[in-house]
Amino acid sequence: MCTLEKKGNIFYLTLTGEDEHRLDPVLIDSIRSLLSQVKSGASRGSVLITSGHGKFFSNGFDLKYAQAAGSVQGAKDRLHNMVEIFKPVVADLLSLPMPTIAVITGHAAAAGLLLAMSHDYILMRSDKGVLYMSELDIGMTLPDYFTAMFRSKLGNPSARRALLLRAAKVTGDEALGMGIVDSVHGSEEETREAAQRLGEGLAKKKWEGKVYAEIRKSLYPELCGVLGLKDTIVLPARL
Amino acid sequence: MTLTGEDEHRLNPALIGSIRSVLAQVKSQATRGSLLVTSAHGKFFSNGIDLRYVLAAGPYQAAKDRLMKMVDMFKPLVANLISLPMPTIAVVTGHAAGAGLVLAMSHDYITMTSNKGVLYMCELDLGSSLPDYFTAIFRSKLGSPSARCALLLRAAKVRGKEALEMGIIDSVHGNEEEAMKAAKRLGDELGKKKWEGKAYAEIRKGLYPELCGSLGLKYTHILPSRI
Numbered sequence: 001m002c003t004l005e006k007k008g009n010i011f012y013l014t015l016t017g018e019d020e021h022r023l024d025p026v027l028i029d030s031i032r033s034l035l036s037q038v039k040s041g042a043s044r045g046s047v048l049i050t051s052g053h054g055k056f057f058s059n060g061f062d063l064k065y066a067q068a069a070g071s072v073q074g075a076k077d078r079l080h081n082m083v084e085i086f087k088p089v090v091a092d093l094l095s096l097p098m099p100t101i102a103v104i105t106g107h108a109a110a111a112g113l114l115l116a117m118s119h120d121y122i123l124m125r126s127d128k129g130v131l132y133m134s135e136l137d138i139g140m141t142l143p144d145y146f147t148a149m150f151r152s153k154l155g156n157p158s159a160r161r162a163l164l165l166r167a168a169k170v171t172g173d174e175a176l177g178m179g180i181v182d183s184v185h186g187s188e189e190e191t192r193e194a195a196q197r198l199g200e201g202l203a204k205k206k207w208e209g210k211v212y213a214e215i216r217k218s219l220y221p222e223l224c225g226v227l228g229l230k231d232t233i234v235l236p237a238r239l
Numbered sequence: 240m241t242l243t244g245e246d247e248h249r250l251n252p253a254l255i256g257s258i259r260s261v262l263a264q265v266k267s268q269a270t271r272g273s274l275l276v277t278s279a280h281g282k283f284f285s286n287g288i289d290l291r292y293v294l295a296a297g298p299y300q301a302a303k304d305r306l307m308k309m310v311d312m313f314k315p316l317v318a319n320l321i322s323l324p325m326p327t328i329a330v331v332t333g334h335a336a337g338a339g340l341v342l343a344m345s346h347d348y349i350t351m352t353s354n355k356g357v358l359y360m361c362e363l364d365l366g367s368s369l370p371d372y373f374t375a376i377f378r379s380k381l382g383s384p385s386a387r388c389a390l391l392l393r394a395a396k397v398r399g400k401e402a403l404e405m406g407i408i409d410s411v412h413g414n415e416e417e418a419m420k421a422a423k424r425l426g427d428e429l430g431k432k433k434w435e436g437k438a439y440a441e442i443r444k445g446l447y448p449e450l451c452g453s454l455g456l457k458y459t460h461i462l463p464s465r466i
Contacts, residue, residue: 079462135438135442136432139434139435139461139463139464141438141459141460142442143460147446147448156382157379157406161446164445165446
């Protein structure tokens with residue numbers, strides 16, 4: 001499922017198991033619960049690193065779970081429910097009081113890619129794994145907070161068009177060129193090591209978590225609006 | 240869809256009406272894998288709003304009113320393209336200026352020739368400001384602030400290769416034939432995906448919320464017909 005570990009200043013959130021890490025209500029709930037623990041254990045210099053085991057970072061919402069409802073309406077309701085309960089996960093990440101890093105060492109699709117993009121930094125391997133917004137291929141539109149995320153974090157309109165309107169399957173190197181990820185590495189091990197180095201570098205700054213979160217939110221006002229996140233002014237504890 | 244004739248393909252009520260009627264036919268015949276390729280004959284893709292028709296209204300106030308009417312009449316055409324249930328490609332092998340460039344930019348992809356045609360927002364040179372949906376389309380589709388500035392605030396005349404660098408178009412080709420072939424190849428690739436047209440249109444609209452707001456287009460959520 002997913003686990004949380006803390007070593008030194010760094011929290012490690014891991015999607016475990018060799019499955020697709022499909023975001024069903026159980027996994028979504030797990031992640032929310034672990035993020036809540038991360039938040040309450042936060043201190044100056046804390047950092048979150050999120051990664052997945054196996055071939056997938058996450059392949060998005062659990063459509064098989066939706067189908068198991070037994071009827072078309074039931075399936076639609078279940079899908080709609082997952083869209084609704086995943087939104088606070090994105091909100092929690094956007095307001096987490098510490099830098100966040102997603103390590104993509106396998107495929108990240110649809111809501112799985114959204115999960116990665118909810119982090120401040122994304123590191124990806126170049127030799128395996130694609131990023132893919134599957135919605136167009138399966139004939140569905142995107143929730144408002146999905147499109148807001150892409151508008152907020154992907155500066156290039158052609159990159160947004162390629163991902164969303166062409167359902168491109170994007171490798172690590174392409175993702176770097178399109179500005180979706182921050183760096184690309186030759187193997188799983190190298191990607192994890194790079195994330196560790198980045199995490200340690202950010203932790204050293206010992207930033208005040210509340211301030212970090214507010215500044216992050218102010219970078220993405222449209223997205224925060226859609227997520228229902230409000231701004232707070234934070235002044236230095238000592239002027 | 241082809242703008243025929245060797246004239247400037249100026250957008251007046253007759254041409255706008257024609258294009259809208261063709262787009263209505265395209266929409267009603269749309270199926271999975273449909274595609275629209277728009278091109279034009281001659282030296283011009285389109286040189287914008289028909290100012291001769293505007294001036295023919297007579298005195299200044301009447302001409303002004305007619306110009307405002309044309310701007311209002313062109314808006315639903317842009318809206319039709321932004322909500323067309325299939326991928327759209329504009330092949331620009333001649334000049335595209337003012338509303339003519341907006342017409343091209345209302346398509347998902349633009350191929351252009353390097354040897355013929357410039358893109359030009361003439362409004363500054365003519366002493367006119369831009370309608371809200373014009374600026375919205377530039378903000379939505381042109382990521383670079385300096386590119387937007389060059390086009391709108393410097394009235395730059397941009398040829399194919401420069402247009403590619405500025406991110407206005409998607410590919411540039413040596414001549415008209417190559418540009419059409421490239422559009423057909425792209426079209427074939429996109430058509431092969433057999434995307435559901437309604438979902439395609441809604442996802443497209445979702446990419447450009449500000450533009451849709453200006454055009455009065457609402458966004459509908461669609462779930463897969465089979466989950």
